[in-house]
Amino acid sequence: GAGVSQSPSNKVTEKGKDVELRCDPISGHTALYWYRQSLGQGLEFLIYFQGNSAPDKSGLPSDRFSAERTGGSVSTLTIQRTQQEDSAVYLCASSLVAPGGETQYFGPGTRLLVL
């Protein structure tokens, strides 16, 4: 596609349930990022993948959060045993490479509400 796509666009879940959020990066982009945007915390880095290298997970807030990237393309962010504080917009971005200066192109986000 022309840009980064994310699904679902909105997700409502009950506390304690697991959720999976999907990101389709721009074709050919080797780097993929996940960020979280919430009222109290602003935009926070969660995790990024660069090619076949081990992902940088330094931003994941707890071990309930995990992500994988299959075939160097699509990525799934999984939140287990969701809590109300997980409610936020989850943004995915991709870039050609990740030496630090490449433009990151963002998707529209998945708005997660945990009841």
Add this chain to the structure above:
Amino acid sequence: AQSVTQPDIHITVSEGASLELRCNYSYGATPYLFWYVQSPGQGLQLLLKYFSGDTLVQGIKGFEAEFKRSQSSFNLRKPSVHWSDAAEYFCAVGGYNQGGKLIFGQGTELSVKP
């Protein structure tokens, strides 16, 4: 630790007036600096970026920003604001030493009066 500060949470300007959004950063090496804009319900769009070279950077939609190393600032400017510029603006810092991840400021919400 790396950080970005946007001192103004909300700014209101009249249409046609000039605009300056402030951004200060803390980074231990040469920073890469970015300004993104987010319209309601939309994702983030890159306005401009600075890597090196000329400290005055031109971007899309008539925006520009100036990197001032001595002040650790990267302020965004526009000479004449249009109503469609109403949005939230984020400054971000990245760098080679931290791979691709960006550290964002808290954002500045811009309102435009007719």
